[in-house]
Amino acid sequence: MKKVVLALVIFLSLSLSAIAGVNINTATQAELESLEGIGPVKAQSIINYRKKNGGFKSVDDLKQVEGIGNATLENLRKNVSVTGPTVVTPKAAKPTKPAKGAKTVGNDKAASNGKTADNKLAKEKPKN
Secondary structure (H helix, E strand, C coil): CHHHHHHHHHHHHHHHHHCCCEECCCCCHHHHHCCCCCCHHHHHHHHHHHHHHCCCCCHHHHHHCCCCCHHHHHHHHHHEECCCCCCCCCCCCCCCCCCCCCCCCHHHHHHHCCCCCCCCCCCCCCCC
8 A cells, every 4th residue: 555655646746747847948938938037038048049059958057048047047947847848837917007198097097006996985975
């Protein structure tokens, strides 16, 4: 029984690590940009490095890419691999601000100020 449980635990840990992130050897620019701390410039740098030098042999090879230092590498380490499929989870969308010069009214104005219609008091008209 212990062997079955141990085998199951090992299988699950290996399968989860195999789908844990982005394969830096095959990822597109958009897939690389889905990683925290990687924008368009760093994503393109990774692709350029990959084209010039061939595939990455280990995740540590990312340190050779311009713009990626030790801190960035440590943040990326759990989300990237050099083998396996790329599994991308979308980043949470950031709230958008109204265009410069655009007027907001009602709920849009309350939301842009961090308020909602529920917690914004309406002025009552006096009864005659």
